[in-house]
Amino acid sequence: MARLKVGILISGRGSNMAALIEATRDPSYPAEIACVVSNVASAAGLEIARKAGVAAVAIPHKDFPDRESFDRAVSDELEKHGVGLVALAGFMRIQSPWFPQHWAGQIINIHPSLLPAFKGLHVQQQALDAGARISGCTVHFVTPELDSGPIIAQAAVPVLAGDTAGTLAGRILRQEHRLYPLVVRWFAEGRVRLTAGRVEVDGVPQGATLLFSPDP
Numbered sequence: 684m685a686r687l688k689v690g691i692l693i694s695g696r697g698s699n700m701a702a703l704i705e706a707t708r709d710p711s712y713p714a715e716i717a718c719v720v721s722n723v724a725s726a727a728g729l730e731i732a733r734k735a736g737v738a739a740v741a742i743p744h745k746d747f748p749d750r751e752s753f754d755r756a757v758s759d760e761l762e763k764h765g766v767g768l769v770a771l772a773g774f775m776r777i778q779s780p781w782f783p784q785h786w787a788g789q790i791i792n793i794h795p796s797l798l799p800a801f802k803g804l805h806v807q808q809q810a811l812d813a814g815a816r817i818s819g820c821t822v823h824f825v826t827p828e829l830d831s832g833p834i835i836a837q838a839a840v841p842v843l844a845g846d847t848a849g850t851l852a853g854r855i856l857r858q859e860h861r862l863y864p865l866v867v868r869w870f871a872e873g874r875v876r877l878t879a880g881r882v883e884v885d886g887v888p889q890g891a892t893l894l895f896s897p898d899p
């Protein structure tokens with residue numbers, strides 16, 4: 684069967700992108716990375732993608748007069764590569780409503796908190812400030828409202844005494860690198876169903892939630 688073509692949008696480091704590229708090295712993995720697009724020309728992830736042989740382009744948002752014209756240029760690039768699933772991976776640009784509407788049901792994001800807790804920026808510090816004992820990451824469908832689309836899967840980690848935003852971010856990131864390739868696999872296998880705003884994943888007994896061990 685043809686592999687699902689995934690387009691990844693990044694703005695920086697690209698470690699989640701790298702985890703997805705790594706997963707596709709397994710010939711039995713049902714998805715491939717068709718292209719990577721960054722809104723920041725200096726994003727380190729672009730070079731990582733190119734070194735892995737993946738088409739990677741910068742489309743600087745500053746070159747466009749408004750959000751939607753930038754979004755349409757990104758979308759054209761994704762469509763040029765025949766993308767069937769858009770994965771936001773540290774893409775730190777707020778999109779116009781046009782983009783998630785155009786890609787409805789085919790666009791997902793990974794966020795470093797257990798949504799709906801802690802949206803927006805500096806979310807690990809938000810978790811520490813709130814005294815949360817558990818945090819984690821969420822993969823969700825993207826809708827026009829920021830960090831609010833239907834949840835597909837989550838992985839939880841403990842918040843430990845003495846944690847800083849940096850140590851907590853690192854613990855969450857290790858789970859992000861496990862969770863995102865798993866969810867993309869589910870998509871490629873056609874197992875993710877969105878019905879009336881709720882997500883069901885065929886064959887995942889707990890519905891859409893996973894609890895990983897604290898650290899691999």
Ligand code: GAR
Binds near residue numbers: 697773774856
């Ligand atoms: C990741 O922790 C990702 O969850 C987060 O940015 C980081 C990107 O790291 N995304 C968001 O906060 C989106 N709201 P990466 O570039 O190494 O994948």
